[in-house]
Amino acid sequence: MTDKTYPPSPEMAANAHINAAKYEEMYASSVADPIAFWAEQGKRIDWIKPYTNVRDVSFAKEDLHIRWFDDGELNVCANCVDRHLPARADQTAIIWEPDSPDTPAQHITYAQLHDKVQRFANVLKELGVGKGDRVVIYLPMIPEASYAMLACARIGAIHSIVFAGFSPDALADRINDSEAKVVITADHAPRGGRVTPLKSNADAALLRCEDHVKCLVAKHTGGQTTWVEGRDYDLGAMMEAAATDCPPEPMNAEDPLFILYTSGSTGKPKGVVHSSGGYIVYASMTHEITFDYHDGDVFWCTADVGWVTGHSYIVYGPLANGATTLMFEGVPTYPDAGRFWEVCAKHKVNQFYTAPTAIRALMGKGTEFVEKHDLSSIRILGTVGEPINPEAWNWYNDVVGKGKCPIVDTWWQTETGGHLLTPLPGATATKPGSATTPFFGVEPIVLDPQTAEEITTTEAEGVLCMKQSWPGQMRTVWGDPERFYDAYFSQYPGYYFTGDGCRRDADGYYWITGRVDDVINVSGHRMGTAEVESALVAHAKVAEAAVVGYPHEIKGQGIYCYVTLMDGVEPTDALRTELSNWVRTEIGPIAKPDVIQWAPGLPKTRSGKIMRRILRKIAENDVSSLGDTSTLAEPAVVDDLIANRGG
Numbered sequence: 001m002t003d004k005t006y007p008p009s010p011e012m013a014a015n016a017h018i019n020a021a022k023y024e025e026m027y028a029s030s031v032a033d034p035i036a037f038w039a040e041q042g043k044r045i046d047w048i049k050p051y052t053n054v055r056d057v058s059f060a061k062e063d064l065h066i067r068w069f070d071d072g073e074l075n076v077c078a079n080c081v082d083r084h085l086p087a088r089a090d091q092t093a094i095i096w097e098p099d100s101p102d103t104p105a106q107h108i109t110y111a112q113l114h115d116k117v118q119r120f121a122n123v124l125k126e127l128g129v130g131k132g133d134r135v136v137i138y139l140p141m142i143p144e145a146s147y148a149m150l151a152c153a154r155i156g157a158i159h160s161i162v163f164a165g166f167s168p169d170a171l172a173d174r175i176n177d178s179e180a181k182v183v184i185t186a187d188h189a190p191r192g193g194r195v196t197p198l199k200s201n202a203d204a205a206l207l208r209c210e211d212h213v214k215c216l217v218a219k220h221t222g223g224q225t226t227w228v229e230g231r232d233y234d235l236g237a238m239m240e241a242a243a244t245d246c247p248p249e250p251m252n253a254e255d256p257l258f259i260l261y262t263s264g265s266t267g268k269p270k271g272v273v274h275s276s277g278g279y280i281v282y283a284s285m286t287h288e289i290t291f292d293y294h295d296g297d298v299f300w301c302t303a304d305v306g307w308v309t310g311h312s313y314i315v316y317g318p319l320a321n322g323a324t325t326l327m328f329e330g331v332p333t334y335p336d337a338g339r340f341w342e343v344c345a346k347h348k349v350n351q352f353y354t355a356p357t358a359i360r361a362l363m364g365k366g367t368e369f370v371e372k373h374d375l376s377s378i379r380i381l382g383t384v385g386e387p388i389n390p391e392a393w394n395w396y397n398d399v400v401g402k403g404k405c406p407i408v409d410t411w412w413q414t415e416t417g418g419h420l421l422t423p424l425p426g427a428t429a430t431k432p433g434s435a436t437t438p439f440f441g442v443e444p445i446v447l448d449p450q451t452a453e454e455i456t457t458t459e460a461e462g463v464l465c466m467k468q469s470w471p472g473q474m475r476t477v478w479g480d481p482e483r484f485y486d487a488y489f490s491q492y493p494g495y496y497f498t499g500d501g502c503r504r505d506a507d508g509y510y511w512i513t514g515r516v517d518d519v520i521n522v523s524g525h526r527m528g529t530a531e532v533e534s535a536l537v538a539h540a541k542v543a544e545a546a547v548v549g550y551p552h553e554i555k556g557q558g559i560y561c562y563v564t565l566m567d568g569v570e571p572t573d574a575l576r577t578e579l580s581n582w583v584r585t586e587i588g589p590i591a592k593p594d595v596i597q598w599a600p601g602l603p604k605t606r607s608g609k610i611m612r613r614i615l616r617k618i619a620e621n622d623v624s625s626l627g628d629t630s631t632l633a634e635p636a637v638v639d640d641l642i643a644n645r646g647g
């Protein structure tokens with residue numbers, strides 16, 4: 001691990017919104033008097049009724065509640081669209097870059113966005129959607145996805161986006177858990193030259209949902225779909241016929257804006273609920289400050305809107321700031337490994353934000369794919385989703401940034417709404433692999449996992465918690481407030497527990513060491529090992545399964561499954577493929593196992609608890625340090641697993 005530091009260039013420090021002195025001063029005041037600090041910052045948003053209560057928070061079990069600006073009223077859509085019309089009606093709000101470079105890009109101005117969103121909102125109303133109702137969005141990366149989000153926000157409906165890579169079963173679970181009235185989908189989703197039959201996935205999901213759930217279908221490829229009369233609605237035709245005017249609904253700051261399901265360490269994914277007021281203040285502020293966004297810049301976040309990164313940094317943050325945001329339908333390697341850079345050059349991207357897994361995949365293809373394209377417009381580079389290894393950081397810095405673009409390694413979570421730890425381009429000297437220092441108002445602490453005591457020395461290693469709330473913090477788990485407490489506040493009472501381990505170095509910089517729970521991070525996507533296990537044991541031939549992560553060169557972590565078959569079932573390669581495809585259909589392609597090892601037995605304690613620590617070591621091929629195995633019921637199973645590693 002290198003501790004070489006990269007200070008901001010004098011030019012960056014002089015021109016950025018925040019320089020080092022300003023960061024110190026603002027950070028100090030943000031934690032000394034958070035109420036005054038956020039009272040001021042809240043003004044970046046237009047309020048229909050101004051707030052007087054800035055913060056009302058308790059992390060205590062009996063009284064858990066998180067409220068920001070809670071007597072204020074606003075409309076998030078009006079903040080992302082209408083308020084920019086006087087100055088920016090003809091400025092591009094969204095640049096849409098399709099999967100194929102041969103299809104022309106679209107430039108959607110703020111005036112056009114206003115028109116689309118109002119029509120879309122009227123379509124939703126026609127389908128009976130009103131304030132507080134849930135709408136599931138299951139769309140490819142097409143402009144309609146942003147229209148749908150903003151249309152929901154306009155009428156006060158709560159959207160829940162389901163990543164288009166998820167299976168019909170995963171989609172049905174989310175429709176049912178949120179009791180959605182409508183699911184919005186498209187005929188087909190092209191990605192990387194391949195096509196997913198999205199509408200037929202939705203058809204399959206809807207077989208498992210209540211009969212009254214309606215399906216609103218966008219025509220994208222024009223590919224064939226089946227049509228259920230009375231349930232399916234044609235978005236294009238309804239938009240055309242819809243009234244053009246739809247006034248924004250005044251919403252309380254604490255009314256939910258969206259639900260987004262994410263994996264936890266136990267059970268089914270949880271519906272993370274975000275607020276309207278606090279979320280939009282935080283998304284907009286972090287977007288402007290972390291990426292040093294200036295008027296006229298073109299901002300590109302390569303995430304999918306199915307993940308929180310797409311919510312905060314493709315749609316809500318940039319549009320709240322009147323930015324031009326780029327939305328990309330494709331993948332980094334199609335038609336070749338130069339696609340990202342071709343798009344950056346074509347649209348003169350100023351800030352480019354991606355995931356370490358994409359960087360590692362592109363690194364392996366050689367520098368010529370980068371060098372072919374003029375990247376001189378890029379000023380800031382960003383990463384998110386997982387720890388970035390120094391080799392990838394250096395490649396990003398040298399080859400993409402030509403040593404001139406600060407890299408913001410932003411650490412945050414679905415639950416946090418926006419960045420919590422991140423360098424600021426004009427203020428922070430970066431170190432490859434470190435998410436560096438806290439954003440304004442954020443008070444990280446490191447706790448000893450054994451004693452649950454705060455480690456107060458500057459240098460520290462332990463679990464990462466937050467001492468104070470910030471406006472973008474999630475408010476609850478949809479339909480399950482107890483789970484909200486159990487998942488985030490029960491482990492270290494009084495603090496928000498992130499689920500991540502970290503190290504704080506002598507300069508006070510934070511280095512995320514990865515999850516300390518049973519969540520793995522595959523290509524920047526969160527996956528609960530329990531979800532993959534329950535998919536495996538749902539197969540008739542599987543008796544038991546244990547799933548762990550292991551280091552994977554491109555994906556960060558790969559999915560390693562130990563599977564015990566039912567008595568008498570033959571362990572064949574064909575069965576291995578069958579199980580792998582099974583998981584893929586149960587959850588989605590991102591959950592496809594990388595390794596399935598047949599396990600005649602699993603290492604368990606005498607009380608029957610699977611010793612995952614040992615399974616992780618075997619998967620990592622680090623069998624010399626298995627640690628204490630004395631509590632195992634049957635130590636011999638470990639030798640068998642080691643002998644048959646990987647197979």
Ligand code: 6R9
Pocket residue numbers: 262307308309383384385386387388409410411412413414415435498499500512514515521524525526
């Ligand atoms: C935004 C997002 C959250 C988990 C988080 C952590 C990991 C995210 C990171 C990072 C190291 C970074 N993570 N950013 N680890 N450095 N810059 O990714 O949300 O999908 O909820 O994942 O991802 O482990 O706890 P989400």
